[in-house]
Amino acid sequence: AQKITQTQPGMFVQEKxxxxxxxxxxxSDPSYGLFWYKQPxxxxxxxxxxxxxxxxxxxxxxxxxxxxxxxxxSANLVISASQLGDSAMYFCAMRAVNTGxxxxxxxxxxxxxxxx
Amino acid sequence: xxxxxxxxxNRITKTGKRIMLECSQTKGHDRMYWYRQDPGLGLRLxxxxxxxxxxxxxxxxxxxxxxxxAQAKFSLSLESAIPNQTALxxxxxxxxxxxxxxxxxxxxxxxxxVL
Numbered sequence: 498a499q500k501i502t503q504t505q506p507g508m509f510v511q512e513k514x515x516x517x518x519x520x521x522x523x524x525s526d527p528s529y530g531l532f533w534y535k536q537p538x539x540x541x542x543x544x545x546x547x548x549x550x551x552x553x554x555x556x557x558x559x560x561x562x563x564x565x566x567x568x569x570x571s572a573n574l575v576i577s578a579s580q581l582g583d584s585a586m587y588f589c590a591m592r593a594v595n596t597g598x599x600x601x602x603x604x605x606x607x608x609x610x611x612x613x
Numbered sequence: 614x615x616x617x618x619x620x621x622x623n624r625i626t627k628t629g630k631r632i633m634l635e636c637s638q639t640k641g642h643d644r645m646y647w648y649r650q651d652p653g654l655g656l657r658l659x660x661x662x663x664x665x666x667x668x669x670x671x672x673x674x675x676x677x678x679x680x681x682x683a684q685a686k687f688s689l690s691l692e693s694a695i696p697n698q699t700a701l702x703x704x705x706x707x708x709x710x711x712x713x714x715x716x717x718x719x720x721x722x723x724x725x726x727v728l
Binding site (some may be wrong): 540 | 654657658671672701704712713714716717718720724
């Protein structure tokens with residue numbers, strides 16, 4: 498069975514500091530993709546970053562990077578130089594190619610608060 | 614204009630009423646999805662469609678039905694609304710091109726309250 502776990506219901510970070518949001522996953526499928534989405538208070542879901550299971554390097558997109566540790570089945574999101582606008586819910590998600598039934602599953606989310 | 618739109622954005626209804634949530638997209642994607650979001654549970658898949666003639670149940674399809682009227686339109690219906698269907702509903706699309714990198718693009722969401 499596929500599963501995504503986000504153990505941090507809420508996180509605080511000081512503006513301009515870096516923060517790591519944890520995500521662990523479980524799948525027996527060797528081919529899978531990992532995603533992070535941001536949900537601001539306005540409610541929309543915004544795609545941030547993608548990591549494929551066969552990718553050799555960690556994905557980066559601007560201030561976002563994904564710390565992919567395959568053996569530990571973790572895919573933590575690192576936000577560098579936090580900004581007040583980063584305050585939001587963050588969801589980790591996974592899509593397993595062969596066993597996932599063409600579905601993307603989501604974690605419960607982590608709410609990030611950026612302090613001025 | 615937004616690529617994925619949902620109407621209505623907010624809806625209050627009563628138990629037993631039938632309601633329809635609509636989703637339209639201009640991205641030209643074949644795949645469309647309906648999710649619901651509840652606090653502490655993340656997003657859960659209700660139904661998905663890979664093209665106009667292909668409709669599939671997700672993990673929580675009971676009490677819901679869908680219609681894929683065209684490539685660009687995917688509607689979700691609650692046949693007889695009940696209070697535990699109060700949630701935030703998202704429509705999403707994706708441009709699947711093989712492999713695991715299927716990024717989904719979400720609409721703005723519909724907040725539904727069933728009294």
